[in-house]
Amino acid sequence: MKLLLSRAVTFLALLLVTGCTLFNQKSAKSNSREIKLALSDSITTLDPRKTHGMASVGIVQMLFEGLTRVDSKGNVMPGVAKSIRISPDMKTYTFSLKEGKWSNGDLIKATDFEYSWKSQLSAETRAPASYLLFAIKSAEEALNGTSSLDQVGIKAIDDKTLVVTLENPTPYFLQLTATPTYFPVNKKLAEEHPENHIASVSNGPFSLNSWKPHETILLKKNSSYSSADEVPFDTVTFSIIDGHTATTMFKQGTLDWIGSPFSGINQEGLSSFKAESRLKTAPAAGTFFLRVNTETSPFNNPKIRQAFDLAIDRQAIISEAMTGEGSVATGFVPPSLGLSSDQYKTSYDALKATQLFEEALSDMHMTREQLLPITFCFIASDTTKKIAEILQKTWKAAFEIEIILEESDSASFYEKVFLKDYTLATGSWFADYFDPMSFLSIFQYKADGANDTGWSNTEYTRLLDASCLETDPQKRKALLQQAQDILMNDLPIMPILHFSFVYANNEKMEEVTLSPLGTLQ
């Protein structure tokens, strides 16, 4: 990346670096340029504006390209933008687009971006991640109807220039422009044929050839893509296949990739791939944690939260329930996003936990029996059930109380958590973009969509607000670090572990790796 500083403007010329690494490999090892991947059954849409979940995002990133791309270390690389001019106050971004075409031959225009982003600010589009656009001026007001779409800071000046005005200098804005929410959609197609699949015309390395729900998704190399020559594969087939069958097919060689981010690997596959040293892991920017309802007794008492947190033997959970995959989480933000979390705690301390628990009981003038019943909700699955049973045992040993385990399916679990009809519940979060804010912002406000703990802290909110205004990276990091300190001190959540991506690939896809965000590189 070439960075030019001038008196008036910061000019980010991204001309010198090209393409994402997955599509930039000089040669694929094998002659075959057709790859087949196992896919779990979670894809309901490939419209970048509506997609969510790691598997769909992974496929959408093969189909579409945003203004920027991000490599496995979080470095911003050019996408559709050939140069980006940033104003000194870091609130105005001027993107110059390179010459490029959609897979149907239409020119990629700045209005395609403007249309895609603005359409997500109308509630009728029902875009699940439109909150990511709130960095843009008046975007939030437009979505809740207090401002018109014309006032939103997105403007296509001409076919090749897009000017974006931000609410605050958001230092991670170019990370955001690499997420599917910020991808363009073909405006002409969306307006003239709204009944068509929006993903049928794309601007990324691949185009959608066919999509049969519960069966296959077939992508073909997009010859209109600007770096098409560097795309190492001609076709990518995603087959929707069950864990056991997927393992068998991979062993037979009919699948080239199994596991994260598109599917899971069943227990049988995990142990046999491990034994054959074929299992690969990569750290994920994701955290598994416990949510605590801080509005009801007994977890409205911070000491009780600390006691429960201290009693957790995280390493035991990883080895017993996660077959050793993952790393102990002492903080909420995964280490790959740049904040340190070693200072919070290094190991569990059952003795201190019991002490704190007794203190909390006497502070509240309560007996053990009065605390009960405490229920612990989780989504039914082998892994979460194992984790829940370990925690139940741990807390029983430390505090002599019996926690009630309550497993449910995902639809009723999330509704329960959303309505705060729970005491303790599991949670997991994966970064949308390469910045600690992707994690910390969840708890910025009490009413935020994924907070669900009833917790808020004015100092925490202030620190995050200040970090959005801070343009100095070091000072900003310090502010975010302080915010995480507050979160880990107050413990509305108890981080358990940071996930690892687990996958197996054969020699055809040997050079492909996974970024912490789950993007193939």
Added chain:
Amino acid sequence: MIMAFEVLKFLLKRFFVCIFAIFAIASATFFLMKAIPGSPFAEEQMLLPETLAALNKHYGLTDPLDVQYIRYIKSIFSFELGPSLKYTSQTVNQIILGAFPVSATLGFEALILSLPLGMIFGSFSALYSTGWKNVFACSLGVFGVSVPSFVIAMSLQFLFAIYFPIFPVAQWGNFSQSVLPAISLAIAPACFIARLLRSNMLEVLGMQYIQTARMKGLSKTRIMTVHVWKNAIIPVLAYLGPVITNILVGSFVVERIFGIPGLGQWFVHAVINRDYPVIGGLTLFYSVFLLINHTIIDLVTAFLNPAAKIISQGQSSTESSS
């Protein structure tokens, strides 16, 4: 002429019974699915209130329950089952049109495999109802009925796709891919038919009219085909109604193991996702299919056995199906 009139009367009566049954099934499905906790739009990252409100409004989930119920009943009788809440680019009608032919092809293969197999096996074990042949036949029958289809599916997969790689492990598209799933689906009904036929045949063989036929000097073949088989097969036909529906509409487990995009997959995912229109639509499709099947089977039974009162039979089987 009298026969045709009888059939018409039966069909007309059955038609009204079916309409009532569909109405009852649809109502029960509607209230049951509304009673399950959970929202189709609940996720770890809850949607923004504005987006959630827009979604609920768009799909009419904010309307009072009676309004939703009337709309649902109307959609059923107009055969416009609405869009899926999750697969937003598809309507329930499109889902059924896409997935039913897959399940039906697989089911048809399983059916033409299980029917003759069951009948041959059943007759064989009835004729040799003593000695080791009997023990062998009975154990095989019990084995086939009691081993779950997923065990059979996975064993077949291991044997004929991995150990002896004759057939593909999974997926859908050509005939060879359908062989193993069809066998997996066919074994249980084949064994059940065999057991049913065996016990019926043994019962018929003990009847006086068979002894009379023997004394009259009729050939063994003639006794078997005209007297034994024709009578023993009637209970088997009654069993065929639900079996055909089950097999043709799809078995989730077998479809899942072999990665087949049939109706079974949609059924289970619709419930997990709380995709109300898909749950309602598929339940209805299943019921209509079952009711039509029963009607046809009752007609065939009546033709084979004119002594059976078509009308009274019709009523009893509809009651059991609903």
